[in-house]
Amino acid sequence: MTSAIEVQDLVVERGKRRVLHGLTCTIPRGSVTGLLGPSGSGKTTLMRAIVGVQIVASGSIKVLGAPAGSAPLRHKVGYLTQAPSVYADLTVRENVRYFASLYGYGAAAADQAIADVGLAKAAGQLVGTLSGGQHSRASLACAIVGEPELLVLDEPTVGQDPVLRDELWRQFHEMAANGTTILVSSHVMDEASRCERLLLIREGRLIADDTPEAVRASAETDDLDEAFLRLIRRQEVAA
Amino acid sequence: MNLRLLSVTTGRILRQLSHDRRTIALLVGVPLLLLTLLYFMFDDQEPLFDRIALVMLGVFPFITMFLVTSIAMLRERTSGTLERLLTTPLGKIDLLFGYGIAFGVAAAIQAAIASAVAYWLFGLDTRGSAGLVILIAVVNAVLGVALGLLCSAFAQTEFQAVQFLPVVAFPQIMLCGLFVARDQMVGWLEAISDVLPLSYAVEALQEVGANTDPTGTMWRDVAVVAGCVLVALILAAATLRRRTA
Numbered sequence: 001m002t003s004a005i006e007v008q009d010l011v012v013e014r015g016k017r018r019v020l021h022g023l024t025c026t027i028p029r030g031s032v033t034g035l036l037g038p039s040g041s042g043k044t045t046l047m048r049a050i051v052g053v054q055i056v057a058s059g060s061i062k063v064l065g066a067p068a069g070s071a072p073l074r075h076k077v078g079y080l081t082q083a084p085s086v087y088a089d090l091t092v093r094e095n096v097r098y099f100a101s102l103y104g105y106g107a108a109a110a111d112q113a114i115a116d117v118g119l120a121k122a123a124g125q126l127v128g129t130l131s132g133g134q135h136s137r138a139s140l141a142c143a144i145v146g147e148p149e150l151l152v153l154d155e156p157t158v159g160q161d162p163v164l165r166d167e168l169w170r171q172f173h174e175m176a177a178n179g180t181t182i183l184v185s186s187h188v189m190d191e192a193s194r195c196e197r198l199l200l201i202r203e204g205r206l207i208a209d210d211t212p213e214a215v216r217a218s219a220e221t222d223d224l225d226e227a228f229l230r231l232i233r234r235q236e237v238a239a
Numbered sequence: 240m241n242l243r244l245l246s247v248t249t250g251r252i253l254r255q256l257s258h259d260r261r262t263i264a265l266l267v268g269v270p271l272l273l274l275t276l277l278y279f280m281f282d283d284q285e286p287l288f289d290r291i292a293l294v295m296l297g298v299f300p301f302i303t304m305f306l307v308t309s310i311a312m313l314r315e316r317t318s319g320t321l322e323r324l325l326t327t328p329l330g331k332i333d334l335l336f337g338y339g340i341a342f343g344v345a346a347a348i349q350a351a352i353a354s355a356v357a358y359w360l361f362g363l364d365t366r367g368s369a370g371l372v373i374l375i376a377v378v379n380a381v382l383g384v385a386l387g388l389l390c391s392a393f394a395q396t397e398f399q400a401v402q403f404l405p406v407v408a409f410p411q412i413m414l415c416g417l418f419v420a421r422d423q424m425v426g427w428l429e430a431i432s433d434v435l436p437l438s439y440a441v442e443a444l445q446e447v448g449a450n451t452d453p454t455g456t457m458w459r460d461v462a463v464v465a466g467c468v469l470v471a472l473i474l475a476a477a478t479l480r481r482r483t484a
Contacts, residue, residue, distance in 0.1 A: 014484055015484070051326045052326065052481065052482065053322050053325060053326060053481060053482055053483065054482060054483070054484075055482045055483060055484050069326075069481060069482065074326060074327055074328045075328050077326060079323060079326045081319045081322060081323060083318075083319055084319075085318055085319030085320045085322065085323045086320065087251070087255060087318075087320060088318075089255045089258050089259060090251070090254060090255055090258065091258075094251070094254055098247060098248075098251045099327070101243075101244075101247040102244060102247065102324075102327040102328055102329050103327065103328065104328075126258065142323075
């Protein structure tokens, strides 16, 4: 399988603090890869670097064969920021149609994306009047519209009701089966088991890059939370 | 520049504005209120009313569009929509021109209504045509938009953004020749006034007030203001960075 993202020795500094310390990883095409780690571990910074909005100190990132953030990628990459970034003074439909049109898609694609995130009934509502969960789903709809080749989703399921969360994960896998590469971050370990591959990150360093099964096997536990803990301890002992 | 992306972005900005009824009411209503005040202030001094109302018609869109734009752009920056837009095929110029056109349209409506009231209700008298007054008002509004886009880059909060109004607009209004004729100012003040775009906008309006046909000076002044718009937009584009720390 070819890789969708190749990160090589990535170093990112924010202010005087080093956020990512020479991170290297690859993400295969057509997969759902989970980026997991505690808050402040560098997940968002890595995602911003992959979509090309983060200033990087050194290292290289190739996305779908091109340097991250280069012009041809802007048609192929969908990005969901952690805080919902949609226009509060537009309706859900107006927001999604606008982002759809930026990618060259029409009203039908926008309506499909709205239905996919379960907002069909609220399509005519102003985003500013939505609940927190609906608000972030409106933002998600703007990212998935037009089925980009790579979807970078920063904590898409936070605050969503469990039934809906399950539905969203089912859709991520459906999109991946159709060839979309999905990188999704979470700080909730129970979502890790839903991914085909896991990147575990802590304090800007990669702790594991493997399938959930392999992570469990190498840590010798079935509980991914516990596995994460063991891998951290093991690394601390080694250091 | 991509015309399709420019037009959908312009449409999006106008749609945002159209949802905000109160802002529309203020955009249209406040100039009318001020014109009314002015009319009764100079009840029996018609030439003075003509002189000030004419300049106000042109300057008001500059002030409102400067404020509206700097807040709108600041919101794009702080809400994360700007970061998101910069990961899409949308170009920086498409976004900035989108703002210029959308708020230029809003300003045209504002100026047309204010001019209609000034001419028909309050009997404003100019030698030149009302159409030229509206044209200059729209160019001034777009100047306000361009400076607002540029200034928003230097503000991190709404509090800071609104403070740029006194910094950018007030000196221009004080030195534009409305209060003291520019050639009667001390040399160094006149020199400052010579490099401020609003001085040219006001001179253009005064040319319309004093001459039946558009004069060469008026067209030169309009061109100067338009040139300032272009420079401000290019500088604003330079402040939009795809990559940030």
